[in-house]
Amino acid sequence: MLRRSFLKFGIAGLAAPNLILRSAEATGQTQPGNPFIVTYFEVPEIKGSRDVTDAGDGTIWVCGQRNGVLGRFDPRTSQTKVIPLGDGAAPHGVVRGPDGAAWVTEGGQNAIARIDDRTHKVELFKLPTGRERANLNTPVFDKAGMLWFTGQNGIVGRLDPKSGKMDIFDAPRGAGPYGMTRTPSGEIWFASLAGNYIARINTQSGSFTVVDPPTEGQGARRVWSDSKSRIWVSEWNSGQVSSFDSESGSWKGWKLPGHKPRTYSVYVDDADKVWLTDFALNSIVRFDPLTEEFNSFPSDKPGANVRQMDGRSGEAWGGESGTNRLVRIQTVKPA
Amino acid sequence: MRAALAPLIIFGLALSGAAQAEGQAAPAVFKACQSCHSLDPAKAGMAGPHLAALNGRALGSAEGFDYSPAFKAAKAQGLVWDRERLLGYLADPDEIVPGGWMSPPAGLSTADRAALADYLLKQ
Numbered sequence: 001m002l003r004r005s006f007l008k009f010g011i012a013g014l015a016a017p018n019l020i021l022r023s024a025e026a027t028g029q030t031q032p033g034n035p036f037i038v039t040y041f042e043v044p045e046i047k048g049s050r051d052v053t054d055a056g057d058g059t060i061w062v063c064g065q066r067n068g069v070l071g072r073f074d075p076r077t078s079q080t081k082v083i084p085l086g087d088g089a090a091p092h093g094v095v096r097g098p099d100g101a102a103w104v105t106e107g108g109q110n111a112i113a114r115i116d117d118r119t120h121k122v123e124l125f126k127l128p129t130g131r132e133r134a135n136l137n138t139p140v141f142d143k144a145g146m147l148w149f150t151g152q153n154g155i156v157g158r159l160d161p162k163s164g165k166m167d168i169f170d171a172p173r174g175a176g177p178y179g180m181t182r183t184p185s186g187e188i189w190f191a192s193l194a195g196n197y198i199a200r201i202n203t204q205s206g207s208f209t210v211v212d213p214p215t216e217g218q219g220a221r222r223v224w225s226d227s228k229s230r231i232w233v234s235e236w237n238s239g240q241v242s243s244f245d246s247e248s249g250s251w252k253g254w255k256l257p258g259h260k261p262r263t264y265s266v267y268v269d270d271a272d273k274v275w276l277t278d279f280a281l282n283s284i285v286r287f288d289p290l291t292e293e294f295n296s297f298p299s300d301k302p303g304a305n306v307r308q309m310d311g312r313s314g315e316a317w318g319g320e321s322g323t324n325r326l327v328r329i330q331t332v333k334p335a
Numbered sequence: 336m337r338a339a340l341a342p343l344i345i346f347g348l349a350l351s352g353a354a355q356a357e358g359q360a361a362p363a364v365f366k367a368c369q370s371c372h373s374l375d376p377a378k379a380g381m382a383g384p385h386l387a388a389l390n391g392r393a394l395g396s397a398e399g400f401d402y403s404p405a406f407k408a409a410k411a412q413g414l415v416w417d418r419e420r421l422l423g424y425l426a427d428p429d430e431i432v433p434g435g436w437m438s439p440p441a442g443l444s445t446a447d448r449a450a451l452a453d454y455l456l457k458q
Contacts, residue, residue, distance in 0.1 A: 303405055
């Protein structure tokens with residue numbers, strides 16, 4: 001249950017990071033010339049509030065990695081339904097399936113978890129013997145309804161939700177598979193943090209096409225496709241955001257503002273604006289590919305550590321894993 | 336006399352086997368850490384700091400690694416790695432270093448964490 005809710009507002013035009021501005025008080029309203037509203041929601045019952053996704057009915061799924069639960073938070077009522085996932089659970093990623101359920105990479109039990117969206121019943125699909133401690137990371141559904149997922153211990157997996165059949169593939173270069181995304185054209189891509197690459201999966205054969213970003217040792221952490229099937233990459237080591245156009249095979253890259261940025265996550269909204277998180281500045285950062293400008297939304301608490309973002313039309317969401325809060329940034333369309 | 340010693344011998348062999356199994360298990364558990372950490376101080380460009388010579392090492396002190404503000408503060412406080420702190424950190428990093436950047440290591444049992452801590456503190 002939500003104990004209190006803060007509304008804060010922060011925006012910066014960030015050609016120079018020292019121009020960060022923020023209002024002293026919460027408003028919850030747009031201010032003249034400012035199209036963003038930032039709202040923080042306390043969710044103390046979700047320890048280590050991590051990956052989030054839209055549940056499709058106005059609520060938000062959120063992984064409680066530190067206390068082994070999945071939360072379902074309703075911003076209209078500030079109520080959170082808490083769903084225990086089992087002994088030793090440590091959920092990392094969550095995606096809404098074609099069946100409406102939440103599908104979770106449940107690293108603590110080395111399993112994929114399905115949480116029914118109506119009954120909240122939990123069903124586990126364990127990884128096979130010999131694939132212990134896979135360090136499960138991110139799930140994505142392909143267009144055929146198969147669930148793909150990454151494990152940082154060097155695996156990519158595929159689960160048929162109907163039959164429960166699971167296949168595990170060894171990833172190129174071993175340890176490292178992290179974020180994963182599906183393009184509008186149906187391709188599945190993932191990033192390898194330790195492998196310093198992104199790769200497309202042949203969903204029929206389970207083989208991989210590796211693509212090396214131009215910056216050596218960049219630490220490709222998460223990926224997200226835009227509406228044109230360009231793959232956006234958050235680069236942890238280099239502090240950049242980069243994009244790969246698979247049609248032309250070309251790359252573009254931009255360093256985030258500030259000193260020694262650490263780009264953790266990337267999410268692309270339905271207007272093709274790119275949302276990033278920078279651990280060095282303790283900020284969510286919005287990048288507009290058209291103007292090539294950054295806006296920064298530093299948290300009002302230290303060590304916020306937003307490790308993933310997702311959203312729905314007009315709203316970008318993230319979990320502040322270091323503060324047990326959710327953050328929502330609304331983009332208000334001009335009247 | 337020989338018959339009386341037999342249980343002790345069997346017990347001794349069992350202990351030896353358990354120690355051997357633990358010795359084999361620890362590197363396997365450490366594999367799960369290798370997507371971010373190395374035991375080689377010369378290996379640059381990892382997402383996390385190297386873990387060589389960890390026993391008694393100050394938190395946030397791997398040379399050349401760009402640490403989180405939380406670890407920089409821990410270093411300034413003079414905190415060092417020992418078995419108790421490492422066990423706690425492996426169980427819940429945010430409990431030991433609030434605001435640090437590492438996620439909880441997933442899927443490790445209590446025995447895994449103990450074996451891993453002992454292994455790392457011997458490197």
